Amino acid sequence: MSVAALPDPVTPEAVKAVRRFNRFFTRRIGVLEPYLGSELSLTDVRVLYELAHRPGIVARDLMHDLGLDAGYLSRILKRFEAAGWLTRAPSPGDGRQSLLTLTEAGHAFFAPLQQKSRDEAATLLQPLNAAHRAQLVDAMARVEALLEGAASSRRDIVLRDPVPGDIGWVVQQHAEVYWREYGWTSDFEALVAGIAADFIRKFQPAWEKCWIAELDGERVGAVFVVRKSATTAQLRMLILAPQARGLGLGARLTDECIAFARAKGYRKIALWTNSCLTAARAIYAKRGFRLVKSEPYEGFGQQLVGETWELKL
Secondary structure: OOOOOOOOOOOHHHHHHHHHHHHHHHHHHOOOOOHHHOOOOHHHHHHHHHHHHOOOEEHHHHHHHHOOOHHHHHHHHHHHHHOOOEEEEEEOOEEEEEEEEEOHHHHHHHHHHHHHHHHHHHHHHOOOOHHHHHHHHHHHHHHHHHHHOHHHHOOOEEEEOOOOOHHHHHHHHHHHHHHHHHOOOHHHHHHHHHHHHHHHHOOOOOOOEEEEEEEOOEEEEEEEEEEOOOOEEEEEEEEEOHHHOOOOHHHHHHHHHHHHHHHOOOOEEEEEEEOOOHHHHHHHHHOOOEEEEEEEEEEOOEEEEEEEEEEEO
């Protein structure tokens, strides 16, 4: 009979490190003070957030998703209702539950809090350069993935062919992610839109491929292989939404491209990237891609270093 391995014991040093980080971060984001300058607690604002973004939710789901005690949540909802921020309607599926929806007054109260939260997050990131912001965002995604543990490995990841609307989503994701994390201008969006349009107009199904990655039914990533020549495939537009990082999905998409190129008889697969994209470069290097050309240039509002990588198949 096999015996399951026991988990490694948690060291006192690791416990101290977690507690130290908690003290540091709660101080930096201001949760020890009146939250977002309002009279509400952090929990109050979290409940408001869910109500604002999930109209018609029932209390049972709020309690489950936020990990709140039923009595505690009930008191919060009664306060919101007394303030005129919340309405209840009978649930057609369960007469014991009420559908909870913010009123116009509730949305009016919440809107400035949401904007203040965005502003404070931007202020926290402002002192960092684009590369350090990207590292921080990646590190936070990694922390989430690690703490989710086994639950993350059971999440439903699907790679599928694109359908109408997917290519537009790819362009949008590139524009939003690279503007938010690296400060790139709309010139980059125009470049990606042109590449995406060419892929649709000139698509060669025998030699080219696109994968759309879904996580729990939501689009979170994409990658393309296009025919550069009779012997060379090109990997293009690898993108992952922040919530999909740390799950090995970028590596999986890259592996699909390599396998496809080999199966089609290409002798080489090439790609163009930038030196600041450290996570992507690490994926390529681990799979045997070699940096064959590096050239500084000015583009997308930044001083960048473009790189060409190749892998012999």
